[in-house]
Amino acid sequence: MRTPHVVENWIDGRSHGSVGGESLPVIEPATGAEIGRMAASGAADVDLAQTAAARAFPAWAALPATERAAMLERLAGLVERDVERLALLESTDSGKPLSLARSVDIPRAAANLRFFAETVREWKADEDFRAPHAVSRVMRRASGVAGCISPWNLPLYLFTWKIAPALAAGCTVVAKPSEETPMTAAALGELSAEAGFPAGVLNVVQGRGAECGAAIVRHPGIPVITFTGGTATGAHIMSVAGPMFKRTALELGGKNPTIVFADADFDAAVAGAVRAGFQNQGQICLCGSRVLVERGMYERFREAFVERVRALRVGDPMDAGTEQGSLVSAAHRGKVAAAVERARAEGGRVLCGGRAPEHSELPERVRGGAYWLPTVIEGLPMNCATNQEEIFGPVVTIQAFGDETDAVRLANESVYGLAANVWTADHARGMRMAEQLEFGIVWINTWMLRDLRVPFGGMKRSGVGREGGEEALRFFAEPKSVTWPG
Numbered sequence: 483m484r485t486p487h488v489v490e491n492w493i494d495g496r497s498h499g500s501v502g503g504e505s506l507p508v509i510e511p512a513t514g515a516e517i518g519r520m521a522a523s524g525a526a527d528v529d530l531a532q533t534a535a536a537r538a539f540p541a542w543a544a545l546p547a548t549e550r551a552a553m554l555e556r557l558a559g560l561v562e563r564d565v566e567r568l569a570l571l572e573s574t575d576s577g578k579p580l581s582l583a584r585s586v587d588i589p590r591a592a593a594n595l596r597f598f599a600e601t602v603r604e605w606k607a608d609e610d611f612r613a614p615h616a617v618s619r620v621m622r623r624a625s626g627v628a629g630c631i632s633p634w635n636l637p638l639y640l641f642t643w644k645i646a647p648a649l650a651a652g653c654t655v656v657a658k659p660s661e662e663t664p665m666t667a668a669a670l671g672e673l674s675a676e677a678g679f680p681a682g683v684l685n686v687v688q689g690r691g692a693e694c695g696a697a698i699v700r701h702p703g704i705p706v707i708t709f710t711g712g713t714a715t716g717a718h719i720m721s722v723a724g725p726m727f728k729r730t731a732l733e734l735g736g737k738n739p740t741i742v743f744a745d746a747d748f749d750a751a752v753a754g755a756v757r758a759g760f761q762n763q764g765q766i767c768l769c770g771s772r773v774l775v776e777r778g779m780y781e782r783f784r785e786a787f788v789e790r791v792r793a794l795r796v797g798d799p800m801d802a803g804t805e806q807g808s809l810v811s812a813a814h815r816g817k818v819a820a821a822v823e824r825a826r827a828e829g830g831r832v833l834c835g836g837r838a839p840e841h842s843e844l845p846e847r848v849r850g851g852a853y854w855l856p857t858v859i860e861g862l863p864m865n866c867a868t869n870q871e872e873i874f875g876p877v878v879t880i881q882a883f884g885d886e887t888d889a890v891r892l893a894n895e896s897v898y899g900l901a902a903n904v905w906t907a908d909h910a911r912g913m914r915m916a917e918q919l920e921f922g923i924v925w926i927n928t929w930m931l932r933d934l935r936v937p938f939g940g941m942k943r944s945g946v947g948r949e950g951g952e953e954a955l956r957f958f959a960e961p962k963s964v965t966w967p968g
C-alpha cells in the first residue's frame with residue numbers, strides 16, 4: 483500500500499481498482515483528514531471475486547486440512563512480523579489508541595489464524611455411528627464460496643475471526659471489511675500471497691455496505707454468509723439470504739449489563755466496569771453500557787467509577803499514554819451526541835462527559851478529530867430509549883438494584899442478549915446469575931476474557947448462531963449422512 487493510501491480490491495491473487503473506477507475517501511478520524519482513496523466496489527467486482535473463488539474452490543477444499551492449516555499459520559507469522567505496520571494502519575483508520583491495536587487487535591488477528599489452524603488439525607470431518615443393523619458416516623465437506631462481512635470496530639480482529647474458520651474448513655472466501663476501516667484487510671490480502679495462498683482462495687472486496695456488501699449477500703454463487711454488524715443490517719441481510727436458503731450466521735448488537743454486587747472486590751469491580759464500558763471508546767459489541775450496582779454500595783461505587791472515567795486520558799491515538807482515542811467517524815460522533823441529547827431529554831443526569839472535548843483539551847494534531855468525552859449518565863429507567871438502544875460509543879448509564887432477582891430482571895429487560903459481566907465474591911451467586919441471565923456470554927469477575935474454543939455469540943436480537951471452536955468449522959461445512967447395512 484502506498485501513501486497517500488491507495489486501498490484496492492484483492493481478487494484472484496492481485497490488487498485491482500474497482501471495475502467502475504469509483505473510489506471513496508479514506509479518512510483518519512482522529513484528525514478528520516483524507517489520507518487516501520479506496521475502491522468503491524459493486525456487483526461487477528463481487529462477480530469477479532466470486533468467479534475467482536469458485537475456480538479456486540475444488541483444489542483448496544481437496545487439500546489435506548494440515549496443508550490449509552500450515553498456510554494459515556504462515557499468514558499468522560506474517561501478521562506477527564508486521565505487527566507494528568498493521569497496528570499503525572489500524573489505529574490511523576479507526577482512531578483507536580495505537581497501544582490497543584498493537585497489544586490487542588493485531589495479536590488477536592494472528593491468534594485467530596493460528597487457532598483455526600490448530601482446530602482444523604484436530605477436527606474429525608468424518609464421524610461413524612454404529613447401530614445394531616446399520617453403519618452411518620457423517621461426512622462434513624466445505625460448502626463452497628463463503629461471503630464474510632465485517633464491521634469497523636475491531637477491523638482485522640473480526641475480519642480474521644470470520645475468514646480463518648472458512649478457509650480452514652476448505653471454503654474459499656469473498657470478504658468485505660467495513661468501508662470505514664478498509665486498510666488492514668487490504669494488507670492481509672497482500673500478505674496472503676506471501677504466505678502462499680493460491681490465487682482466488684482469499685478475495686477482499688472494498689466498498690459500501692449497500693452496494694458491495696449487498697452484492698455479496700444476493701450473489702447466487704455465494705451459499706454461505708457470515709455477518710458481524712448492526713442488528714438492523716442483520717435483519718435486512720436475513721430478509722435477502724433467507725428466501726435464497728443461504729446458510730447465514732449473524733453476530734449483531736448488544737446492550738450489555740455490568741452487574742456489581744456489594745460483596746465484590748471493590749477496586750477490581752470499578753476497574754472492570756471502566757474497562758468494560760470504555761475500551762475502544764465503548765465501540766465493542768461486548769461493552770458493558772448499563773452498569774447496575776447493588777443499592778448498599780451504590781453511592782460509593784458511583785463516586786469511584788465516575789472519578790476513574792473522568793481520569794481516562796483522551797488524546798492522540800499515536801501517543802503512548804492515550805487511553806481514549808477518537809470515535810470512528812464524525813458521522814458516528816453525531817449519532818453519539820444525539821443519543822446523549824436524548825438521554826438528557828429523558829431526564830438523565832450527566833455525571834461526567836456529555837460533550838465533545840474543547841480544542842484546548844486535545845493535542846493540536848487531533849483537534850479536527852471525532853472525539854467524545856467518556857460519559858456516565860444516571861437517573862434513567864430501564865425502559866427508556868437510552869437504556870434500550872445500542873449507542874456504541876463512550877456512554878454508559880448507571881443505576882441501583884435491590885437484590886439478585888432485581889438485578890436479573892433489570893439486566894434481562896432488553897431486546898439484546900449478547901454479554902453480561904457480574905462482579906461478586908460469591909462464585910455460587912455468579913453461577914446462579916449466569917443460569918438466569920438471557921445472554922450468550924456471561925463473565926464472572928472479568929470482562930472480555932476469551933477461550934476461543936467456546937461458543938461466541940448472542941441471544942435475542944444479538945444474533946443467530948455461534949462462532950468459535952468447532953462450531954465455526956461446522957458452519958462452513960455441509961454434513962452428509964451415508965448409511966449402509968452392517
Ligand code: NAD
Binds near residue numbers: 634690696699
Ligand atoms: P453495520 O451493520 O453498519 O456494517 C457492518 C458491515 O456490513 C460493514 O462491512 C458494512 O459495509 C456492511 N453492510 C452494511 N449494509 C449492508 C447491506 N445492506 N448488505 C450487506 N452488507 C452491508 O455495522 P457497523 O456500524 O460497521 O458495526 C457496528 C455494529 O456491529 C454494532 O451494532 C455492534 O454491536 C456490531 N458488532 C457486533 C459484534 C458481535 O460479535 N456480535 C462484534 C462487533 C460489532
